[in-house]
Amino acid sequence: MVGNVSGTSHRGTSGEARNTWAAGWTVAAAVLMLFGGVMAIFEGIAAIAQDDVFVATRNFTYEFSLTGWGWVHLILGALVAAAGLALLRGAAWARAVGVALAGLSMIAHFVWLPYQPVWSIVLIIIDGFIIWAVCAPRRESPA
Template identity: 50%
Template sequence: MSSATAPPNPDRDHKKDTAPWASGGTMFAGVLMMVNGILGVLEGIAGIAKDDVYERIGDYVYKFNLTTWGWIHLVLGILVAVVGWGILKGASWAKATGVALAALAIVAQFLWLPYTPVWALISIAIGVFVIWALCNDRSDDAVQ
């Protein structure tokens, strides 16, 4: 039987049901992680270098020293940028690590809300998109 007249194989043809924009979202998620990571590094450097760069808006339950926040953002930003690079390179470890780091970054941005409320909300939204895109990517499931 030739391949042109072969009956449809659901195991082989399952990628046809995947929306192309969902698989392209993985590439975009990698770019967003790199950009968000680099901005996190800059945010961390600003918090470490000078404590009066950020001003707290109101009182907040989760209080850390700004230098501590700077180190948290610096380390997390480096990790997020490296994992974003791994996603762009197609590394097998990068997707699961990206989901975990995006979730951790969402929590960190939620705790960072009193210092930069608008950017924290934007970063949370980016993290949610990254998790969605990485969880919906089916490129590794393809049967060769």
């Protein structure tokens, strides 16, 4: 791949192709962090307002008030969205913060399962993808 400088080659395992691949996944992770953060903010606002969209469960092991969970999701969502924006802008610190916040989001949505099971499972999967995409190995291009 000596003549190809665009880094978009799909043949072989050149460093340029891997760098483009990893950069693409990082951008995808940043966009998903922005989306997930904004959706968590809306989820938190709905829970704080004690909207009727949530299922009320009794005798749940991690029982916490709906308003309390609303504040958790609102604050965590704002932090995830901010880290996603920073990652999209190329901030180096946003990678570690993004992994930590995606992990916290996974835990929060696991505990949130009785209230919104389908949405929680979807966001757990998305958070797992974000962690994988941010931690994907990348090589810096020489020029």
